[in-house]
Amino acid sequence: MDSHRGLTRCSFILNRFDLQIFAEERTEPATPRRRRRVREEGQVARSTELNSFAVVSVGLIAILLLGKSMEKELLSLLQTFLSNLHIVTYREMNLSAVISAETDLIRFFLGILSPIFLLSLITAVAVNVVQVGFHVTFKPLAFNLNRLNPVVNLGRIFSLRSLVELVKGTVKALAIGYLMYRFIKADYPIYLDSLFISFPANLAVITKLIFFTLIKILPLLLILAIIDYTYQRWEFERSIRMSKYEIKEEYKQVEGDPRIKAKIREKQRELARRRMMQEVPKAQVVITNPVMVAVALRYDPEVMNAPVVVAKGERLVAERIRKIAEEHGVPIVENRALAWALYKSVDIGEEIPPELYKAVAEVLAFVYRLQEKEVA
Numbered sequence: 001m002d003s004h005r006g007l008t009r010c011s012f013i014l015n016r017f018d019l020q021i022f023a024e025e026r027t028e029p030a031t032p033r034r035r036r037r038v039r040e041e042g043q044v045a046r047s048t049e050l051n052s053f054a055v056v057s058v059g060l061i062a063i064l065l066l067g068k069s070m071e072k073e074l075l076s077l078l079q080t081f082l083s084n085l086h087i088v089t090y091r092e093m094n095l096s097a098v099i100s101a102e103t104d105l106i107r108f109f110l111g112i113l114s115p116i117f118l119l120s121l122i123t124a125v126a127v128n129v130v131q132v133g134f135h136v137t138f139k140p141l142a143f144n145l146n147r148l149n150p151v152v153n154l155g156r157i158f159s160l161r162s163l164v165e166l167v168k169g170t171v172k173a174l175a176i177g178y179l180m181y182r183f184i185k186a187d188y189p190i191y192l193d194s195l196f197i198s199f200p201a202n203l204a205v206i207t208k209l210i211f212f213t214l215i216k217i218l219p220l221l222l223i224l225a226i227i228d229y230t231y232q233r234w235e236f237e238r239s240i241r242m243s244k245y246e247i248k249e250e251y252k253q254v255e256g257d258p259r260i261k262a263k264i265r266e267k268q269r270e271l272a273r274r275r276m277m278q279e280v281p282k283a284q285v286v287i288t289n290p291v292m293v294a295v296a297l298r299y300d301p302e303v304m305n306a307p308v309v310v311a312k313g314e315r316l317v318a319e320r321i322r323k324i325a326e327e328h329g330v331p332i333v334e335n336r337a338l339a340w341a342l343y344k345s346v347d348i349g350e351e352i353p354p355e356l357y358k359a360v361a362e363v364l365a366f367v368y369r370l371q372e373k374e375v376a
Helices: 002-016 032-040 048-083 093-134 151-156 160-186 188-196 199-239 244-255 256-282 317-328 336-347 354-375
Strands: 285-288 291-296 309-316 330-332
Touching: 002 354, 032 309, 151 188, 160 188, 160 199, 199 291, 256 291, 256 309, 256 317, 285 317, 285 336, 291 317, 291 336, 309 317, 309 336, 330 354, 336 354
Parallel strands: 285 330
Antiparallel strands: 285 291, 291 309
């Protein structure tokens, strides 16, 4: 008894849950529908290293173009600040001097650094658009309780993606640090000599050294960006892969369940047969094979250019057409060749083709003669 209940419960569970969900691995590429869905959720393949490389490159170009004016503005700012420094004491603070220094500082940032920040922002947005296209979604900002779940967060922390990001950040920091050390060490004598020259000249030398050091690091940033972009694309494609079962379920959602569609088509055929059978009593003649095929023709010279096929079928449908024709007194004529030709070449509701005019006209003439004899 207990074993029977256990089998019944197992069968109930198997009916409720399809085990293919758990058995199949996600090995199939994502469908366009899934790609649109994950994109709407904010899940895209995007490389932050590519953004960093582009922003640094544009920033260096902007500094190269605006370097002279920036240097003049900075020297002017320092000169103003140092000339007013003797006014500021612990006992007495000249408010106008402080405000003047702050104004010069703000003017410096707005006039010189703002174009660089603006160019960097535009570059970051442009690189993102190039990578993933233009799409605005607020779903990633929506409140999600899973973000407060410590188990889920621990899973993210110790995931493969987090490990890759940690390794990538460590390698990047070590590589850039090593290159900076090598370049600074190579230019170390120039740094020492700059201590014995005037401040403006010292500032120009140090700025050029830092600028060219950053330029030398750009190839490394480009290599890291290419590697990271390739990995992000691979990781994204891997994360959105689907199982064969998921593809089938998605097809059912989009196209409909094949079993339901088959039932709908069967209902449609049944309705079409019923409408077709309703037209048989209005026909002038039914041409048969005599058993395999039956075709009902209707012809009204006042409204029709040629006879029209109002019903046709084979085997059981043909038998049904003949039976209805007999019940309503519609003439039945046996003509094997003509019946097959009409069945194969003319759809229901269509006029017969010109090449069959003569054969059909002979049948109709025969029917009209019979009807005239019956009336006489």
